[in-house]
Amino acid sequence: MAGSTPRIPDATVARLPLYRRALLELDEQTTANVSSERLAEMAGVNAAKVRKDLSYLGSYGTRGVGYDVEFLLFHVSRALGLTSDWPVVIVGMGNLGQALANYRGFTERGFPVAALVDVDPAKVGSEIDGRLVDHLDDLDRLVAERGIAIAIIATPAAVAQEVAERVVEAGVQSVLNFAPTVVTLPDGVPVRKVDLATELQILSFYQQRRASTSGADH
Amino acid sequence: MAGSTPRIPDATVARLPLYRRALLELDEQTTANVSSERLAEMAGVNAAKVRKDLSYLGSYGTRGVGYDVEFLLFHVSRALGLTSDWPVVIVGMGNLGQALANYRGFTERGFPVAALVDVDPAKVGSEIDGRLVDHLDDLDRLVAERGIAIAIIATPAAVAQEVAERVVEAGVQSVLNFAPTVVTLPDGVPVRKVDLATELQILSFYQQRRASTSGADH
Numbered sequence: 001m002a003g004s005t006p007r008i009p010d011a012t013v014a015r016l017p018l019y020r021r022a023l024l025e026l027d028e029q030t031t032a033n034v035s036s037e038r039l040a041e042m043a044g045v046n047a048a049k050v051r052k053d054l055s056y057l058g059s060y061g062t063r064g065v066g067y068d069v070e071f072l073l074f075h076v077s078r079a080l081g082l083t084s085d086w087p088v089v090i091v092g093m094g095n096l097g098q099a100l101a102n103y104r105g106f107t108e109r110g111f112p113v114a115a116l117v118d119v120d121p122a123k124v125g126s127e128i129d130g131r132l133v134d135h136l137d138d139l140d141r142l143v144a145e146r147g148i149a150i151a152i153i154a155t156p157a158a159v160a161q162e163v164a165e166r167v168v169e170a171g172v173q174s175v176l177n178f179a180p181t182v183v184t185l186p187d188g189v190p191v192r193k194v195d196l197a198t199e200l201q202i203l204s205f206y207q208q209r210r211a212s213t214s215g216a217d218h
Numbered sequence: 219m220a221g222s223t224p225r226i227p228d229a230t231v232a233r234l235p236l237y238r239r240a241l242l243e244l245d246e247q248t249t250a251n252v253s254s255e256r257l258a259e260m261a262g263v264n265a266a267k268v269r270k271d272l273s274y275l276g277s278y279g280t281r282g283v284g285y286d287v288e289f290l291l292f293h294v295s296r297a298l299g300l301t302s303d304w305p306v307v308i309v310g311m312g313n314l315g316q317a318l319a320n321y322r323g324f325t326e327r328g329f330p331v332a333a334l335v336d337v338d339p340a341k342v343g344s345e346i347d348g349r350l351v352d353h354l355d356d357l358d359r360l361v362a363e364r365g366i367a368i369a370i371i372a373t374p375a376a377v378a379q380e381v382a383e384r385v386v387e388a389g390v391q392s393v394l395n396f397a398p399t400v401v402t403l404p405d406g407v408p409v410r411k412v413d414l415a416t417e418l419q420i421l422s423f424y425q426q427r428r429a430s431t432s433g434a435d436h
Contacts, residue, residue: 008423013420013423013424014416014420016419016420016423017413017415017416017419017420018400018416020419021375021398021399025375042400043400044400044402079423079426080419080422080423080426081422081423081425081426081427081429082419082422084422084425084426084429086418086421086422086425095320095321095322095323096321096323098320099317099318099320099321100317102313102316102317102320103313103314103317104313105313105314105414105415106414106418109415109418110422111418111422149425150418150421150425157239157243173424173425173428174421174424174425175421176417176418176421180239181239182236182260182261182262184262190420190421190424192417192420192421193417194412194414194417195235196323196324196412197235197323197327198232198235198236199394199410199411199412200304200324200327200329200368200394201234201235201238201298201300202231202232202234202235202408202410203304203368203392203393203394203408203410204298204299204300204302204304204328204329205226205231205234205297205298205299206231206391206392206408207299207302207304207367207368207391207392208297208298208299208302209299210391211299211302
């Protein structure tokens, strides 16, 4: 069956977590069926897109009834690989890395934090939230021994690209980049980005515009 | 001058932080001028888009010379409102809220954490990183007294919408939503989203696909 995995477009993949969240909510309310319209509204997309996206998973609603919530939830969760745990390494134990190391949400969601690494002699050997900080040089061994699948990069921007290449060499298969820079990796190594600084600057822009507009109007 | 603020498209606003980061890097290297091609490469967009985006700021490069790095950096930073501090409140002191409260990056980047709030009697009155946790009921006063501009929402998904409406009532002007759900607010209140769970699930999808594909092929 594994060979029959359909090729799902990246944009669809990016929406599956939204559908899953909506389905979890419906399931908690013991809702048995859901229309594509309702699912679309909960996920913040349009209904035609929902139907198209779910058709890639081989899921088709029944006319007048909609989708079976429990079955679709199972389908989407399985497609997302959430039936397995994916151990992560956090690289870079600065302010952000430490905050992420302390965040329990990763483990709770099936992404156990299996290793913390840095290159700073002052940090290597110390403990954060009861976990030892290892040296980046030990990454090959850590990845192999602990089955690490995903690297979370929380280094300064200047070294993020180099570190990303290093983690891929060590056998890590995908990257979540928190460093405030663009990281490019070979095809087949997915990189996702979480950029707090950029999001804050975008809000700052609107604050600034509001401030200058109200100054002119009043 | 304030009244002449041009209407910059949202998509352009979202790219300004990328240009700024590239310009900061060039400025550190004491590079005096930069072509739109080089800026595009550093920001990960195309050169025509760079020229169009910067034209909204009234910045035009000189043919054969490019843009003056220092002047453009000043222009972009000012447009982004980074010449002012924008105090933030973090709402929700669960795992994520606590991690964010401990993260020094906000203050360093001009977004000082001015208040922490929750509704849980076990948390209200306690200290996190030396800061008192206040009750959500005190939000109006906190926002007014401390000039809070931006709310960071780190509550459970189920209450995020309600909390977002509450912070807007209290006078907060924009929202950065970390809760794993869609929050909708009136026009004129910008909402940006940082969704760790979704990003991890997207990577999990690719892990899962890789695992099932290699199982079939070998």
